[in-house]
Amino acid sequence: MWADQVQTSDPRIAKLKREEKAAKEAKKKEKEKAARKAEEEAKKAAEETQRIKEQKEAEAKQKQLEEKKVKEAKRKAIRTERKSIRNYVKSNNYFHPDSTTLSAELLATQISELDSILENLSLEESQSLRKRLDASANRESAKTVLKDEAARLIEKGVLRSETIKHYGPDVAVKSTAEVQKIAAFIKAANKFRPGVANRWSQISEYVAQHSGNPPRTSEELIKKSKEVQRGAIALDEEDVRKLQLLKKHSDTRITEEPSIREATINYDDPTRLTTETKTITSESSKAKSPSSDKPTCKKNNAADNTIDNAANNTKDAAGSASDASNQSWSASQQTQLERALQEYPKNYKGTADRWDLIAAAVEGKTKKECRARVKYLVEQVKAAKRVSK
Known part of the structure; x- marks a missing residue:
């Protein structure tokens, strides 16, 4: 009892207790402050992450809208070019004389062929075709322009020749051009032998110069070389005679890779x-x-x-x-x-x-x-x- 009264009345003990209590309160406040700070930082980080996410989504959406606009503008431009070409062909009676009345079947066939050609053209190709048609001097030259475009697509493998009859290349012209191209290619292949610098580039230039065709890539020339070597180029008897006439007395055999397919023995023994x-x-x-x-x-x-x-x-x-x-x-x-x-x-x-x-x-x-x-x-x-x- 007396001890309690002494502790209560002693100012030093009272001061010590106050200091301990104050220290506890300060420590508690420090913890609360740190917790609030961590919570605020986490909230800010979450808000920043959400902001970046929303920004990226907005940018992606804007990019999609822009791409959609570009694609739509391109589609619209292609439709415009195709419509112009169709109107041009229609105004020229599908390259028939004005006095000719086309039957419904023939008209449907020619429209279908024209659509097949136009659907396989890019915007740039459609624009080029339309400009060449506009620059044509007469109806016959315009028809030739369209036939040349069809021939290009057929050669590229985009169209099948049997599906393009009216606007396809003339058989005689195509055959003669093929003969001339093969003859020029064989001569070039034997003129620029293996080991020559930039051999395929020189062959491409030679064939383009002597056949009137655009230059070909190395891959196309190598493929053609293999076709010629194995006899995969289909020519009728008349074309063969033309090829023999063109080659005259020159050696037109491609000897780059001698074929051994005709051998009937096992040469590997x-x-x-x-x-x-x-x-x-x-x-x-x-x-x-x-x-x-x-x-x-x-x-x-x-x-x-x-x-x-x-x-x-x-x-x-x-x-x-x-x-x-x-x-x-x-x-x-x-x-x-x-x-x-x-x-x-x-x-x-x-x-x-x-x-x-x-x-x-x-x-x-x-x-x-x-x-x-x-x-x-x-x-x-x-x-x-x-x-x-």
């Missing part, structure tokens, strides 16, 4: 290739020997002529192989080729190109020369078999 090569060499030596029997030579020549006449369709392929045979091949190079064919057979599954590896194994010979050598040997084996029969 090095054992067989070596044996038959030796046989060919032996027979060639006997044929060149002064002691050869003349009647036998005449018989062989007659047989060769008979074979040549019977195999006229493969004359060019044999010619390519003969050209390749004129290149000098030493015995060591021949051995290296045979070993490489054995090391890299036809079923080679490596990532590198098989013929590149074969060429690398033969000293002083390129990939083309190695393929041509194999082609030549195969043709010689076939010829020897035909003669023996």
